Each structure stands twice: as C-alpha cells, then as structure tokens.
Amino acid sequence: MADQDPNQPTYSIGEVREKTGLTSRQIRYYEAMGLIESLRTNGQHRRFTEEMIDRLLTIKELLKEKPSIEAVRQALQQPGAGPPGLSRKKAPALPRYPQLGRQGLTSLYPVSNRADLLAMIQWMEGQKKKKTKKDP
C-alpha cells in the first residue's frame, strides 16, 4: 500500500476559506473551541491538510443541525460522524487556549502533561509581548 505522503499538501487559511465557504473568523473560532486542530508554520501561520478541510466541512454541516459548539464537538467524537471512507482512530481535539472555553490543563502533577505545559508557556510568552490597544 502507498504510505502517507510525507509532503502532504497544506493550505493557508485563505485557501481554506475559499474551499469551505467559512470565514477565517469561523475557522479560527472553531479551532479555539477545540473542534479542530491546525498546523503552524514557523511564523505561527495556520496550515490545513485536506483531512482538516474535510473536518471543517463536516463541522459546517453539523452546525446546521446542532445548535451549539458543544453539541458539534460531541457529535464529532462519535465514529461515523464524518464523510464515508474516513475513519478517525483518535479524536485529539480539546481546547488549547487556557483562556477560552474549557481549560488546557487538567493537572500539574503528572509529567504526562508536558506538551500542554509547553503549549501554555508558549502562549504566555506571546501574551507578554503583545500590545493592548486599550491600556487601562
């Protein structure tokens, strides 16, 4: 069988916006809500594989029947919720932003959270540097 192409094509958020009909705002929001993940370039720009695009299309359809992001997230976790032919072995989609919906960390003690800890630290690093347009 053909192995997975290590150079799977990826698309910018602008291309994904055209392919899915979703706005960039929605795409980013769904990611922040943990409905989907995306790749990042060195400059933090999102990249999407075709599978991610399929998932976004699924989310788009699901939102027509499900009234909440919460409901869509649950529907996505159940097998068979997506397009036929695509089987999800895992559903690694949980909110990654400690500030928004849900939390990024569950516990500090198990060192099994290394990835989450690093992600949070990087997020905090980004916060330090950012400028607020409204300074109270």
Place this chain on the structure above:
DNA sequence: ATTCTAACA
C-alpha cells in the same frame, strides 16, 4: 499582500 491575536461593535 496575508495572516495572527486581541478586543470592540
């Protein structure tokens, strides 16, 4: 020109 995050409407 495009995207990113945060914040405001």
Place this chain on the structure above:
DNA sequence: TGTTAGTA
C-alpha cells in the same frame, strides 16, 4: 459573527 488595530 464581523471588523479593526497593530504585528510579523
């Protein structure tokens, strides 16, 4: 959600 500000 859309839009805007200030960056990278």
